[in-house]
């Protein structure tokens with residue numbers, strides 16, 4: 118099977134490509150190579166005859182038409198997006214263009230191709246989205262996001278992803294495009310770009326500088342190891358029911374403070390400081406505007422219908438992740454010089470696009 122993956126040079130897209138190729142699938146990676154991209158994530162597979170790379174921007178309709186006609190994929194897995202909430206607060210325009218207009222362009226390119234090739238029965242367009250489209254949950258642990266939770270996005274990022282989800286459903290209902298969707302909770306693991314909470318904490322700890330926690334650290338996220346997400350995505354793409362969406366989550370709720378304390382405890386064991394503990398570096402900073410209180414996924418649909426289960430516990434996944442960052446300085450060190458990395462973003466004090 119040939120899979121067209123958009124955003125394959127990013128954190129999750131590269132995990133999907135590595136896994137798909139290990140299953141014997143051919144992959145075309147379509148990526149614009151923005152600040153968040155790292156082709157080195159794919160160094161282990163880039164020389165394979167199963168792999169092709171196309172540098173293209175999903176805001177460029179003509180470029181997308183060309184990629185479809187040259188590569189003729191069986192399945193599309195659409196992950197390309199602007200993905201950082203803090204950047205969406207400073208520069209929302211990029212999120213509108215890439216996440217909404219870019220998804221519209223992908224749908225149109227896929228539709229043209231699908232019609233031109235006689236609507237092949239097995240063609241699928243899989244749209245990869247986030248649980249953030251559902252908004253913020255109350256603290257009651259019994260209340261979880263299901264596939265029927267009404268959309269209530271509250272940041273420019275989540276609103277742009279919600280809009281793209283609506284477009285995908287509309288292309289299914291109106292044009293019959295064979296789509297599947299998934300909405301996942303927070304991912305973590307190897308190759309996580311060093312502007313997101315977990316890599317920031319690990320790398321700041323190693324540098325002996327403050328570990329910033331927004332607000333009072335009580336915001337709750339439901340964490341999933343990225344390779345388990347990639348496994349779920351391949352299941353949804355290949356076996357998901359048409360027009361259906363699947364919530365994906367690890368059932369691992371942690372407050373941000375608990376998560377950072379867990380990481381500090383692992384680091385204390387694996388790379389002890391000369392004096393004191395890493396948790397001594399925890400520093401509470403001004404909260405993100407509109408910071409959602411809690412996300413938590415009920416993954417029973419994907420579990421029951423597709424038989425998916427995560428392979429690692431959060432304790433195992435965090436340990437694997439810390440060890441990976443300790444062993445892969447060559448990967449993360451050059452990324453620290455990229456635009457905006459290491460700076461406090463998303464305070465609503467700067468105006469971007």
Ligand SMILES: NC(=O)c1ccc[n+]([C@@H]2O[C@H](COP(=O)([O-])OP(=O)(O)OC[C@H]3O[C@@H](n4cnc5c(N)ncnc54)[C@H](O)[C@@H]3O)[C@@H](O)[C@H]2O)c1
Nearest residue numbers: 124126127128129149150151153154174175197198200304
């Ligand atoms: N990271 C998470 O925890 C998480 C959770 C749920 C869903 N998601 C979704 O999964 C997808 C991937 O997330 P990620 O964390 O891997 O993101 P990422 O920021 O690490 O990677 C995004 C990739 O998309 C590419 N890209 C961005 N704009 C593009 C454009 N205009 N044209 C072509 N390529 C472009 C970038 O170059 C990059 O390689 C996103 O759609 C995101 O909304 C992420």
